[in-house]
Amino acid sequence: QKEVEQNSGPLSVPEGAIASLNCTYSDRGSQSFFWYRQYSGKSPELIMFIYSNGDKEDGRFTAQLNKASQYVSLLIRDSQPSDSATYLCAVNRDYGQNFVFGPGTRLSVLP
Amino acid sequence: ETGVTQTPRHLVMGMTNKKSLKCEQHLGHNAMYWYKQSAKKPLELMFVYSLEERVENNSVPSRFSPECPNSSHLFLHLHTLQPEDSALYLCASSQAFPTGDYGYTFGSGTRLTVV
Numbered sequence: 185q186k187e188v189e190q191n192s193g194p195l196s197v198p199e200g201a202i203a204s205l206n207c208t209y210s211d212r213g214s215q216s217f218f219w220y221r222q223y224s225g226k227s228p229e230l231i232m233f234i235y236s237n238g239d240k241e242d243g244r245f246t247a248q249l250n251k252a253s254q255y256v257s258l259l260i261r262d263s264q265p266s267d268s269a270t271y272l273c274a275v276n277r278d279y280g281q282n283f284v285f286g287p288g289t290r291l292s293v294l295p
Numbered sequence: 296e297t298g299v300t301q302t303p304r305h306l307v308m309g310m311t312n313k314k315s316l317k318c319e320q321h322l323g324h325n326a327m328y329w330y331k332q333s334a335k336k337p338l339e340l341m342f343v344y345s346l347e348e349r350v351e352n353n354s355v356p357s358r359f360s361p362e363c364p365n366s367s368h369l370f371l372h373l374h375t376l377q378p379e380d381s382a383l384y385l386c387a388s389s390q391a392f393p394t395g396d397y398g399y400t401f402g403s404g405t406r407l408t409v410v
Binding site: 229284288 | 385399
């Protein structure tokens with residue numbers, strides 16, 4: 185079983201819709217969870233992090249964490265074409281420095 | 296600029312060459328990382344330096360040799376690489392644990408092609 189799984193996509197949504205990106209992880213002891221955005225040909229940039237069960241909102245982005253189900257998601261409200269990118273989920277086991285990344289989900293927001 | 300600078304941006308090298316990738320961070324972080332990103336594969340952690348000591352080495356072939364002379368600089372020395380080593384090599388930095396809301400800051404990467 186892969187440690188961090190994401191649907192590779194592409195996930196296509198119309199402009200203005202809500203994009204929902206999902207991530208599951210295998211290590212039940214994982215402590216912290218991160219979402220990165222990577223534009224084609226660019227390096228990943230941190231969007232959000234979440235430690236506690238529930239929702240965390242930052243502007244148009246909402247991260248949702250359910251440790252019992254080992255599931256973390258990212259919602260993007262009012263999706264824009266500029267949100268088109270690959271979204272990487274990263275999981276940290278022990279607040280240490282060893283992050284495990286998922287393969288990423290490619291999002292395409294259609295104008 | 297993200298605060299983490301990598302050079303060169305692109306590198307083409309033959310299998311018998313020796314080259315080095317350089318990374319410099321201006322964020323006051325004390326942990327630095329090398330990642331490999333190949334097409335259609337997850338980011339692969341190669342090396343971790345925390346407080347200038349290597350704390351992680353994920354079974355990386357010896358043809359890759361890291362060096363961290365201080366907390367702001369990180370190198371990846373390359374020699375006798377194989378074509379399958381062609382990838383995007385990303386440097387990242389962060390605060391060493393345990394701290395609050397931390398994450399990586401990535402550099403722009405070096406696109407390496409081995410011919």
